[in-house]
Amino acid sequence: MCKMIRILFLILILFLPNRTFALIEVDITRGNLNPLPVAVSPLSIDESSRQSFEKMLKKKNIGSEISKIVEFNLKTSGLFNPLNKNAFLQEPDIANLKPRFEDWSLIKAQALITGKVNFIDGKLRVEFRLWDVLGGKEIMALAFTTVPDNWRRVGHIITDKVYERLTGEKGYFDTRIIYVAEEGPKTRRIKKLAIIDQDGANNKFLTLGNELVLTPRFNPTSQMVTYLSYFKNLPRVYLLDIETGMQEVVGDFPGMTFAPRFSPDGKKIIMSFAKDGNSEIYTMDLENRIVEKITNHPSIDTSPSYSPDGKYICFNSDRSGYQQIYIMKSDGSNVKRISFGRGLYGTPVWSPRGDLIAFTKLHKGKFYIGVMRTDGSGERLLTENFYQEAPSWSPNGRVLIFYRETKTDDKGEGFSAKLWSIDLTGYNERMVKTPIDASDPSWSSLLSN
């Protein structure tokens, strides 16, 4: 009997109405590309520390100055929208301890940066915190100690950390740019080597301008620079250590030498020599100074640049009749043309991320800075102008710096050359301020690495 009841019960269960629902899935494939609203609260500072820093650095409130650097960096990246400080409801010192998230979400902030500055044993100690306003939690907290003079760098390092935490890729703010500073009339330009922080601060001239300098390029692994300079009308390739100021000649080369550039491991220099009207690509091992010929073709091969893994080289050549971009293996084999668009292509530079190649393109009298994938597909022209060239990648492969010249007027005046940066979206284009005219920029790797 019991068995029968069980069976009946089971039958009843089977016929009970099925009220379960399948989980609904919704695919979100689009979002907005608006910069993320970020609140950068001024770093709080106690009175005694404030007075100490004021004496040393001649800055009224160093905490506020550092936060201004962070704010400026985030804004120039184009990915963040630092909110107006006048809208902040919470004082910096309290915000650093425990932010009232309701107050910050009220002004539409999605992330909040707070911090504290202290003067301890003659050193600058900066503590900062990154908060997820909507999540109501702290997502990063770091502290740096350094000499007070380094306060600008602290601002850049904080920005790098925030940038990395919120975007997933490394930042590019604690970096410098080496460039050729120019002055004088166009026919008699004085060109000297100069270096500047990526935000346009701390400009320093590295040479006096007695000799013509060209194409400075940073070593991707250290603060070493290679560049070309004319000594007694002969081109020489130099190595310059930025940190020590030590300079050495890599070699005197017969004929013309162009565009020396480091290999990704910094152990080699790749460049092109022109001899008897033919230009080929060579490498030089910096340890044993052995020179190796990479290309062997009657056409002009120049502007070589290594891929980040060092296995490939992109360069430009006119072997097809017009100047185009080619790639080859690092031993010179498997040469393959990758640019097929209209116009002339030059100055190819492989992205540090390895996915793109930046180039200058000349088409119908206009110069373009663009990028394409390493197989030549997906060409995108980011910016167009009367004259611009020499793109150089930021260390994270997100931003390009290049120089742009303006036309001279009928009297031969009005000429200028300035550094500009543009990100991969092509919308965030900015001029990098330099004290005098500038050309041929090269972006350093992260200093804090």
Add this chain to the structure above:
Amino acid sequence: MNRSIIISSGLHVILIMITAMSLPFLAKKPIDLPPIVSVELIQITDKTNIPFAPKAKKIIEKIKEKEKKLVSEQAPPKKVKKIKPDSVPMPDDKVKKVEKIKEDKQNPEKIDNEVKQVSEFEKKELFDPNNIAALIDKSKVESAEAISKTDKITQDQQKSFQNAGLSLSEEDALKAQIFGCWSIPLGLPYNENLLVRVKLLLNPDGTILQSEILDHARMNKPGQGFYKVLAESALRAIKLCQPLRVPTTGYERWKELQLNFDAREMLEG
């Protein structure tokens, strides 16, 4: 005695089974069908510019005339240069012509004007208004049959409606809301598998009761920094958007929701 017990229990079983089978339908509430699905079907047919049957042609011509008038009030119509048949096509022109033909494939009148520029092969394939009309008529009959079939909603269909996901317009409304809230981290690589699945438990008013990243373990794995950033941005978007634009009815249906955030399309540009 035993025999009568067996017969009695057998009859009871039959009675219980009949009751059990009919119970769900008795328990079922009146179907709350959102009428939006059929509206969307109409919208789709309106927007599709497929060549039309003779009767429909007149109506569409009238609409076009109205539209032309509207356009002329705003700006003068563009002057389109006529291509001389004897002119020698330049390489640039060739490309443009091919593009034009592609665009006009759906419009028999425009094809008629451009037909001189099309190869003989394409002529045969594209230009036969009678055939097109015949096809349209046929498709009309077929679609009418399909509509008459769908008019009658069976109990099975009712069930599937209740069990099915959101209607297209409900889904669109929700998507549109989240699109506005989701700031895509632009630094992410476009060539990696970055799909973040978030399971939500919702209140009837659309506020979030609980949110859970389905691949949560991946967030803390080394080398998955990009995934973590994307997951956090997805959570921010959900929090920013709440209360979500959910349907006013059928809470049981959507109280659990899974959102799949996929930024590849946007990052590839």
